[in-house]
Amino acid sequence: MADFTAADVDRGHRYHRPRYATMLCEFLLAIAVLAVLAFTGVGDALLPDWGWWAQALVYPAIVLGVLELVRLPFSYWRGHVHERRWELTTQTTGGWFADVVKGFAISIVLSTILFVGLVSLARSTDAWPLVAAPAAAAFVVLLTFVAPIVLEPVFNKFEPLADEQLADYLRALSVDAGVPVRDVLVADASRRTTKTNAYVSGFGATRRVVLFDTMLERARPAELRAVLAHELAHRRYRDVLSFTLLFVAAAVVVVAVLWAVLGGDAADARSFPLVVLVLLLLQPLFSAGLAAVSRKWEYRADRFALRVTRDLGALESAFEGLAEANVADLDPPRVVYYLTYTHPTVPERLAALREAAQSELGKEAA
Numbered sequence: 001m002a003d004f005t006a007a008d009v010d011r012g013h014r015y016h017r018p019r020y021a022t023m024l025c026e027f028l029l030a031i032a033v034l035a036v037l038a039f040t041g042v043g044d045a046l047l048p049d050w051g052w053w054a055q056a057l058v059y060p061a062i063v064l065g066v067l068e069l070v071r072l073p074f075s076y077w078r079g080h081v082h083e084r085r086w087e088l089t090t091q092t093t094g095g096w097f098a099d100v101v102k103g104f105a106i107s108i109v110l111s112t113i114l115f116v117g118l119v120s121l122a123r124s125t126d127a128w129p130l131v132a133a134p135a136a137a138a139f140v141v142l143l144t145f146v147a148p149i150v151l152e153p154v155f156n157k158f159e160p161l162a163d164e165q166l167a168d169y170l171r172a173l174s175v176d177a178g179v180p181v182r183d184v185l186v187a188d189a190s191r192r193t194t195k196t197n198a199y200v201s202g203f204g205a206t207r208r209v210v211l212f213d214t215m216l217e218r219a220r221p222a223e224l225r226a227v228l229a230h231e232l233a234h235r236r237y238r239d240v241l242s243f244t245l246l247f248v249a250a251a252v253v254v255v256a257v258l259w260a261v262l263g264g265d266a267a268d269a270r271s272f273p274l275v276v277l278v279l280l281l282l283q284p285l286f287s288a289g290l291a292a293v294s295r296k297w298e299y300r301a302d303r304f305a306l307r308v309t310r311d312l313g314a315l316e317s318a319f320e321g322l323a324e325a326n327v328a329d330l331d332p333p334r335v336v337y338y339l340t341y342t343h344p345t346v347p348e349r350l351a352a353l354r355e356a357a358q359s360e361l362g363k364e365a366a
Contacts, residue, residue: 003316003320003346003347003350004323004330004346004347008323008330009330009331011327012323012327012328012329012330012331013329013331015082015086015327015329016327016329016332018078018082019078019082020333020336022074022077022078023074023078025074026071026074026075027280029070029071029074030067030070030071030280031277031280031281033066033067033070034063034067034273034274034276034277034280035277037063037066037273038273038274038277043063043270043273044270046059046062046063046066047059047062047269047270052119052123052267052268052269053116053119053120055269055270056112056115056116056119056120056269056272057112057116059115059269059270059272060108060111060112060115060272061108061112063272063273063276064104064107064108064111064276065104067276068100068104072100075100076096079096080093080096083193086327087194088193088194088195088327089192089193089194090190090191090192090193090194091191091192091193095191095192099155099192102154102155106151106154110143113139114136114139115269115272115275117132117135118132118258118266118275119266119267119268119269119271121135121266122262122264122266122267123267126264128259128266129255129256129258129259132255133251133252133255133256136251136252136254136255137248137251137252139251140244140247140248140251141244141248144202144203144240144243144244144247145202145203145204145206146206147201147202147206148201148202148206148207148208149202149206152201156187156188156189156191157187157188158185158186158187158188158208158210159185159186159188160183160184160185160186161183161184161185161186161211161216162186163216166221166224167183167184169221169225170184170224170225170228171184173225173228173229173232173308173309174228174232176308177229177232177233177236177304177308178236179232179235179236181209181232181235184209184210184211184228185208185209185210185211186210186211186212186213186216187210187211187212187213188213189212189213189214190212190213190214190217193214194214194325195212195214195325195326196212196214196215196218196219196321196322196325196326197212197214197215197322197326198210198211198212198215198227198228198230198231199231200231200234200235200239200240201240202240203238203240203241203244207235207240209228209231209232209235211224211227211228214325215227218321218325219318219321220314220317222309222311222313222314222317223314223317223318223321224318225309225311225314226305226309226311226314226315226318227305227318229304229305229308229309230301230302230304230305230315231301232304232305232308233300233301233302233304233305234297234301236304237297237300237301237304239297239301242297243290243294246289246290246293250286250290253282254278254279254282257278257282258275258278261274261278262274262275284339287339287340288338288339290342291338291339291340291341291342292338294342294343295341295342295343295344298342298343298344298349299344299349299352302315302349302352302353302356303352303353303356306353306356306357306360307360312353312354312357315353316350316353319346319349319350320346320350322346323346328345328346329345330345330346330347331345331347332345
């Protein structure tokens, strides 16, 4: 870890260790609350004595509302208080709560659609998993497709890159990379944070490459070129589509597990807390698998960016800038790393890039 000092490592630890602790507490608390709702009379007491369809419509909001309330102290401390202490947020308290409400509303809408569909199918046929599995898969595909134009604008505004010279520079890079883009979009992330990022989302007609405006402010053109080349690699290798297919497989597994756990009780609206509990318990398993795949694809995207830009220095400074701006954990606990880290650590990425650069030099010399 020669690129970073002991103070850099300690800075990451001081920022992230309390976050990990609150995430674990929040996870365990959610399990406990859902278990109480699922296996005691508390859940039934919260459910109005209406017809099944009305119960299926309102129970997700009730259960998720209870969960949101009990987890709110942890999420508020982690997402706002801690960020303010580290001078990483630009939001007011009201702005943070507004985002929470938006996210909560979206989760209720999506959960209610899925749960009403599950209960309806289970009441219609004993073979409901044979219908629910492909329906859940189709829902995942649809959500991934529409998210960039329906969900992302709920939280951010997106505009084409205004600097025409820089836009031409980056478009030329996309042509060189073999994945030409018409526009590079800029998200107004500075309304919420000082952190920097870039990402790709959607596929087909909704496919997009997005830069945070905070990154535009901090990064040099060569670093932006390096970051964009990395994101273009995800387009080149169709990583978003591949991730969608992995989520499709996960959705099918979830349906199978729910069938095994619920059986005929899937037709009862009172099963919602148990459904959420099952999903929560499956989360670490799915998260670890997806994170492992994602880390491999991130290494691949880094190598692609190196081949396209042939600028190891820009990639190094871009990743070092990300580590600085985002207070990266340069040496996370292994269990946290394997369960949640979709990207290799910055020291790992730098080491792999330098090894790849040496390999390319060796090929050229040969």
